[in-house]
Amino acid sequence: MEEEVGMSIVTSMREKIRLRVIEALMRARDAKKISYRQLPEFVVEVPRDKTHGDFAANIAMLLAKEAKTSPRNIAQLIADNMQNEDGFLEKVEVAGAGFLNFFLNTSWIYEVLPKVIAEDQRYGTSAYGNGEKIQVEFVSANPTGLLHMGNARGAALGDALSSLLEAAGYDVTREFYINDAGNQIDNFGRSLEARYLQLHGQDALFPEDGYHGEDIVDTVKNIIEQVQDKYLNIDSELRREFLIQKALEEKLASIRYDLARFGVDYDVWFSEQSLHDSGIISQTLQELQEKDYIYEKEGALWFKSTIFGDEKDEVMVRSNGIPTYFAADIAYHRNKFERGFNQVINIWGADHHGHVARMKGAVTALGYNADNLQIMLMQLVRLYRDGDIVRMSKRSGQYITLSELIDEVGKDAARYFFVMRNPDSHLDFDLDLAKEESAENPVYYVQYAHARINSIIKAFTGEMPCGNEVDLSVLKEQAEVELIRKIADLPDEIIGAAISREPHRMTRYAHELASQFHSFYNSCRVLTDDQDLRNARLLLVDATRITLRNVLELLGISAPERM
RNA sequence: GUGCCCAUAGCUCAGUUGGAUAGAGCAACGGCCUUCUAAGCCGUGUGUCCGGGGUUCGAAUCCCUGUGGGCACGCCA
Known part of the structure; x- marks a missing residue:
């Protein structure tokens, strides 16, 4: 029932x-x-x-x-x-x-407003998900650099989706997987070491495929401020180990800081290295071996991902004995299900789509239902400045960071832009356009509606009427009825967007709600001499305020009281 | 070459999972401020839903196929 x-x-x-x-x-x-x-x-x-x-x-x-x-x-x-x-x-x-x-019979719509006002912050939420545990893993950027536009899109989408699921009654854990192990960390170490030596005037060779970004130089400069030349005449391996540790600390702190500025707050930061340290990777490997999903070829251990529809089998342990990123990721996903999540959602860049089949295959091989692992792919972001495409590459250090994006465009506009589009389509992010504080920017349209409402409420000097004491049936204008109906849609909109994993539906809803309000604003005066009508409209406007604010909150966008 | 994604108004994109006459924003043009914020409202018109087949009461939506674009095909992550 x-x-x-x-x-x-x-x-x-x-x-x-x-x-x-x-x-x-x-x-x-x-x-x-x-x-x-x-x-x-x-x-x-x-x-x-x-x-x-x-x-x-x-x-x-x-x-x-x-x-x-x-x-x-x-x-x-x-x-x-x-x-x-x-x-x-x-x-x-x-x-x-x-x-x-x-x-x-229109009488039902008048039940909406008192309900909205009574529920206030909770309006829009429901118990649809029955408290089922869902984990959403997103961004999970390499801690060897700064966050770029693709990470920013993932952050906005992942956080909005998480909020939607929460509002729909799920128990959500937001998680960041820290890739603090493996090849790219070795590479990172060699890059740091070269910079360290170079900054001390030595003629060190910079690794070909190293991290060329200026931010690495800054990181090393910061480390040098603390330790000077203490690590100049020391065993190279120890030196790299030290530099990696210090640099990861700094990079991670800055990633956390930037995401916090973007309004994203994680419940769990999960270290890949911890999977190596605790032996979970080898345990998982052994389990797969026992189930006969592993074979040896040319000195490496391979996972039989082709039996799950993958194009080719995938290396789990290299011939040098070091497990691959894939092996760690399998162990990580086993860990997720062992922690009791009913559903696990990963947000990946579309350039990782080749991993979907094998990851789901690995989950099946471990005895879990692969349908409970959902991978949301988002197409990459193309950045435009002055009408030209900005090529971005992490290795070469050429990219616009999340931090710069927030400085230039602002958190609200950036988040709205990223969530507004279907993740399946490429996002052409025009920096010049997003920077413009004009009507071109749809986020202002929505925020402006909220600001206008607050201005009405401030202009009203009397006491706010109470929901049950007002005859709302005087709200008969078409603009009034349609606004109420739009407000009434919120809980179902949230459930629909949450279960279809489509946060972009909510920006559309926000825009429609704002539009309906602006239309009402222009055709109906709230603060009129007719006291009954005024009171009813005040309640309508207050319910609109609550609804708008709650939607913006879900999207991580501020609801300003004046603009 | 193989696999995945995309193709809708001049531009950027929606389209509630197969429903009725395909919609917004921008751009263009015309109107609306002595009033609670004109970052707003109202009006004017625009479509080979990439092409071609199929499924059915009904297709932008599902299937097949062709074309064009993006991405991936490593003992990288």
Whole structure:
């Protein structure tokens, strides 16, 4: 049975209609006016076109074949047999190919506002997820450098998705996987060492594939300030070990700082090195060996990922005995499921799409359901400045950092831009455009609505009316009714965006809500002399404020009180 | 070459998972401030939904195929 508590008003209207449709059909069948065995899955949806009613159902078209009669006949039969003693339905129409259009008695929409105001910060949230544990791993950038635009997109998407899932009633853990082991760390060490020696006037050779970025030089300069030339005449391996440790500390601190500035707050920072240290990697390897998913070839150990649809098998342990990144990642994913997450979501750049099949294969091999590992791929970000594409490469150190992005564009605009687009499409980020504080920037449109509301509330000197004491049925203007309906949609919008893993739906919703408000603002005056109307509109405006603020909060965007 | 992703208005993109006459923003043009913020509102028009087949009551959406673009194909991560 559906739990009645916490269900949104829109959902309960939808369910009420669904029930009455089913009852009507059964009544018609009892009266031998129609025959069918099984009821098809049908939808009760809010039609795009307002003239098609508040809700519409497609059941007649789906039942036509089985019932051996025309969709319009079936729809008419349902309409004639609908129970409506309580006047819940204003009218029911048969339209188009056999749609049922339901026009509801408008009284239900006036329940929305008191509910929003009572729930306040909690409005929009629901218990849909039943507290199920979900982990979202995102960004997980190499700590050898600074965060770039791709990381920024991942941060905005991952954080918004996490917030959405939380609002939909899931128990969410935000996690950052720190790649502090493996080849790139060795490379990092050699790069640091070369810079350290160079900065002391020595003629050290910089590794070909090393980290050429200026930020590495700065890091080494900072270390030198602390230790001077103490590590100049010392065993190279010890020197590298020390430099790596100090540099990782600094890099990680700056990554944490930048993400915090971007409004992203992680629950867990998980070290890859800890998997090596604790022996979990070799344990996992052994388990896979026992299950016969591993074989040896040319001195290396391979995982049979081809049996899970991968293009080729993948090396787990190199011939030099060092496990690959893939081996560590498998151990990490085993660890995730062992920690009791029902679902695990990874946000990856699309350049990693080749790993999806083998990672899911590894999860299956370990005895877990691969469907519970969802990998959200996002296409890469292309950056434009002065009309030209800015080539970005971490190795060469040529890239715009998250930190610079926040300085230039601002957190709010940047986050809105990243979440606004479908992750499946390339994002052309025009820095000059995003910087512009003009109407071109959609985030201002939404924030402006919030600021306007606050300005109305400030201008009102009396006492805010109480939800239950106001007759809201005076809100009859089209702009008023449509605004209320948009407000009422929030809980279902959140659930829909959360379960489909599509945070970008929420920016659209935010924009539509703001649009509906601006339209209302221009056609209806809130602070009028008519006290009843004024009070009702004050409540409407306050509920809009709460809804807008809650959506912006989900997206990690501030809701300014004045602009 | 093989695999994955993308292709919708002049530009940037939505399109509620298969529904009714495909929508926003920007750009263009015309109107609206003595009023709670004009970073706003109202109006004007634009489509070979990349091409071609198929599935069905119904396709931008699902399947096949062709074209164009991006990405990946390492004992890197």
